[in-house]
Amino acid sequence: MSDDQNKPLTAYKVLTADQMQALERDGSFAGAPVDLEDGYVHLSTADQLAETIDKHFAGQADLHLVAVDLAAYEGKLRWEPSRGGQLFPHLYAPLLLETAIAYSPLERHEDGSIRLPVTG
Template identity: 75%
Template sequence: MTERPLTAYKVLTAEQMATLERDGCFQGAPVDLADGYVHLSTADQLTETVDKHFAGQSDLHVAAVDLGSFGDSLKWEESRGGQLFPHLYGPLLLETVVAYGALERDADGRVKLPITG
């Protein structure tokens, strides 16, 4: 069995990031609310997630989330291409975010991960 990462990533619009900072929690984007969980991606899945679901959008942010904070509310479930994705069944709390910043890409077009302290 492959070891699961300790950190996952949430892509947020500027407005959603402001909500997370102001309220200390984020209930989810419209797609999250419709599906019943907050969609997260691993580092390896992040660029494809952005390219597929946020194409053409600007002013995006990436939050690095400590997966050890969620207990039973975090589930690994099959999604795109049979990959297992982390799904959070509950709000994303600011206290579980270990780093965040504006979405940037490297020279190869991959999304840069926010620097964790």
């Protein structure tokens, strides 16, 4: 996805219940410990999401999924290589509640795929 026209307009952030409560209460989320350590908020595209959850959140319960409007972060979002050279959206700013298109508890369909929050 080197061409901006091919990049999705929405990405996703996985949050714990406490992090989701903080986002709702404060209107912004500076990041999880790994985000703060790396200097950016890690996001995933819909296609990358299941692998992200399976790798970084395995066995955790009470997770939430936030759909993020990437257009709201012009100049603060970079597509950078990560796992296997895939380009991931990295947000160099706090995640703002006002840019959340939708959010919901993290659920999987019967086939194991991720149920995305309903937008629009």
